[in-house]
Amino acid sequence: MQTLPVPTQPASSQTSVDTMIHRRQTRPVQVGTITIGGGHPVVVQSMINEDTMDIEGATAAVRRLHEIGCEIVRVTVPSVGHATAVGKIKQKLAETYQPVPLVADVHHNGMKIALEVAKYVDKVRINPGLYVFEKPKSDRTEYTPTEFAEIGDKIRQTLEPLVVSLRDQGKAMRIGVNHGSLAERMLFTYGDTPEGMVESALEFIKICESLDFQNIVISLKASRVPVMVAANRLMVKRMDELGMNYPLHLGVTEAGDGEYGRIKSTAGIGTLLAAGIGDTIRVSLTEAPEKEIPVCYSILQALGLRKTMVEYVACPSCGRTLFNLEEVLHKVREATKHLTGLDIAVMGCIVNGPGEMADADYGYVGKQPGFISLYRGRDEIKKVPENQGVEELINLIKADGRWVDP
Numbered sequence: 001m002q003t004l005p006v007p008t009q010p011a012s013s014q015t016s017v018d019t020m021i022h023r024r025q026t027r028p029v030q031v032g033t034i035t036i037g038g039g040h041p042v043v044v045q046s047m048i049n050e051d052t053m054d055i056e057g058a059t060a061a062v063r064r065l066h067e068i069g070c071e072i073v074r075v076t077v078p079s080v081g082h083a084t085a086v087g088k089i090k091q092k093l094a095e096t097y098q099p100v101p102l103v104a105d106v107h108h109n110g111m112k113i114a115l116e117v118a119k120y121v122d123k124v125r126i127n128p129g130l131y132v133f134e135k136p137k138s139d140r141t142e143y144t145p146t147e148f149a150e151i152g153d154k155i156r157q158t159l160e161p162l163v164v165s166l167r168d169q170g171k172a173m174r175i176g177v178n179h180g181s182l183a184e185r186m187l188f189t190y191g192d193t194p195e196g197m198v199e200s201a202l203e204f205i206k207i208c209e210s211l212d213f214q215n216i217v218i219s220l221k222a223s224r225v226p227v228m229v230a231a232n233r234l235m236v237k238r239m240d241e242l243g244m245n246y247p248l249h250l251g252v253t254e255a256g257d258g259e260y261g262r263i264k265s266t267a268g269i270g271t272l273l274a275a276g277i278g279d280t281i282r283v284s285l286t287e288a289p290e291k292e293i294p295v296c297y298s299i300l301q302a303l304g305l306r307k308t309m310v311e312y313v314a315c316p317s318c319g320r321t322l323f324n325l326e327e328v329l330h331k332v333r334e335a336t337k338h339l340t341g342l343d344i345a346v347m348g349c350i351v352n353g354p355g356e357m358a359d360a361d362y363g364y365v366g367k368q369p370g371f372i373s374l375y376r377g378r379d380e381i382k383k384v385p386e387n388q389g390v391e392e393l394i395n396l397i398k399a400d401g402r403w404v405d406p
């Protein structure tokens with residue numbers, strides 16, 4: 001069990017309340033140069049929306065995402081032609097930039113496509129609901145156990161060559177179940193439920209295991225947060241019962257855009273991460289994929305799971321506030337946002353400010369009209385005129401040897 005401290009809630013010697021996130025122990029799954037699970041930091045991923053056949057455009061899009069911190073990039077592969085194009089994208093990245101861990105998304109009836117693309121990418125994502133086509137029968141009222149088993153056999157035959165290829169190349173697979181595209185026989189048997197999602201994933205996992213392949217990551221996504229949370233919790237419970245420890249990829253599908261899309265993603269992903277569940281995340285926004293990466297990092301930083309930026313603590317301001325807090329916070333942020341690893345507090349007054357700075361490394365606190373006090377931890381270091389506050393804060397950080405130029 002890996003434990004990571006949550007810096008915003010320091011463990012106190014006076015309380016027995018546990019402020020650590022205890023991450024579920026999972027097996028490490030290698031995806032190119034990145035490891036998912038096994039106690040490694042939660043991995044950030046996204047997906048380009050360029051057409052994969054547009055080699056130039058897709059290569060540039062993968063690079064753009066990777067440069068801003070997307071550690072694994074997914075591309076969609078709807079045909080064998082697209083699969084071949086991925087090989088060219090991979091080659092172009094290596095020649096003009098650097099190798100980037102790539103995942104191919106294969107959907108409908110994707111056996112041939114998956115086999116071709118498995119030569120070029122580090123991980124193949126398949127959707128169990130769509131991987132093998134089940135012809136719907138309009139008069140069907142149930143699936144008999146025999147019919148269920150027959151389709152299971154067909155899935156096994158179809159999946160086996162891909163599993164063997166990935167296994168022999170040391171590559172990975174994501175079994176990516178979507179609530180909205182469960183196979184018809186799962187719907188008949190388990191309903192449109194988290195149980196159906198989990199059983200769908202387990203059926204594919206068991207085929208992989210029977211072929212001695214365990215480089216597997218599982219996802220159970222839904223556009224409704226409670227469904228996605230319940231499905232992942234149930235998956236963990238079932239895996240524990242079965243002695244499985246596959247890492248989980250978290251995401252809320254069709255979260256939309258803007259503020260609500262971000263809140264919805266955070267509600268689903270954050271709830272599970274706080275319970276120690278999840279090894280890699282993707283925030284799906286109806287916006288440019290570049291917009292997804294900062295949201296991923298903010299979720300991880302807020303939970304203390306990764307520290308990729310300065311942690312700012314600021315009071316909401318009130319009648320006691322002695323300066324324009326919004327403006328000062330903005331100035332402090334602009335001057336210090338490159339100092340990854342520091343916690344900086346901006347508090348409106350000395351009445352409650354110093355006590356509520358949550359053990360920040362540095363504090364900027366309203367002292368009296370026209371003056372602010374600078375703190376190092378809980379110690380007041382000096383009082384300075386407000387108009388020199390930001391400059392003096394920088395000087396203090398420099399004097400402590402913790403400044404780096406932007």
Ligand code: SF4
Nearest residue numbers: 315318321348349353
């Ligand atoms: S720290 Fe002071 S100014 Fe800020 S909200 Fe609290 S009492 Fe008000």
